[in-house]
Amino acid sequence: MPRLKCAYCGKNYGRRNITSETVRWSSPTKQVTTTSGGSVTVLDGPATPAPAYRGNGIVVKEHNAYLSADNGRMVMTRDIWDGETWIGGYAPFCTLRCALAYARAAYAAARKPLAKRRGNRT
Numbered sequence: 001m002p003r004l005k006c007a008y009c010g011k012n013y014g015r016r017n018i019t020s021e022t023v024r025w026s027s028p029t030k031q032v033t034t035t036s037g038g039s040v041t042v043l044d045g046p047a048t049p050a051p052a053y054r055g056n057g058i059v060v061k062e063h064n065a066y067l068s069a070d071n072g073r074m075v076m077t078r079d080i081w082d083g084e085t086w087i088g089g090y091a092p093f094c095t096l097r098c099a100l101a102y103a104r105a106a107y108a109a110a111r112k113p114l115a116k117r118r119g120n121r122t
């Protein structure tokens with residue numbers, strides 16, 4: 001689908017329809033003892049890179065990866081765009097202002113031929 005174009009002003013509008021997926025993967029970790037005597041899981045060396053995206057979409061953004069405290073695995077949010085879907089605005093208008101302007105113009109245009117037709121009959 002091409003980018004959304006306002007039916008009144010002709011400007012492009014809308015934003016890419018982004019979906020987010022959570023990526024989880026394993027990276028070597030180790031247990032360390034805290035000063036209070038507890039134990040925490042930390043990365044053992046540099047984190048393993050996130051698995052590559054394999055879908056058909058376009059990776060818009062990969063957010064910062066971090067080690068989950070819940071399960072000791074890496075977590076990252078990946079924003080994907082399908083490459084064609086746009087959302088937002090007030091389809092087929094960019095704004096309510098344009099929708100209103102279009103409605104007024106259409107109303108005015110609809111009245112004109114009516115008046116002319118009446119004139120032709122007499």
Ligand SMILES: [Zn+2]
Pocket residue numbers: 006007008009010011093094095098
């Ligand atoms: Zn517009």
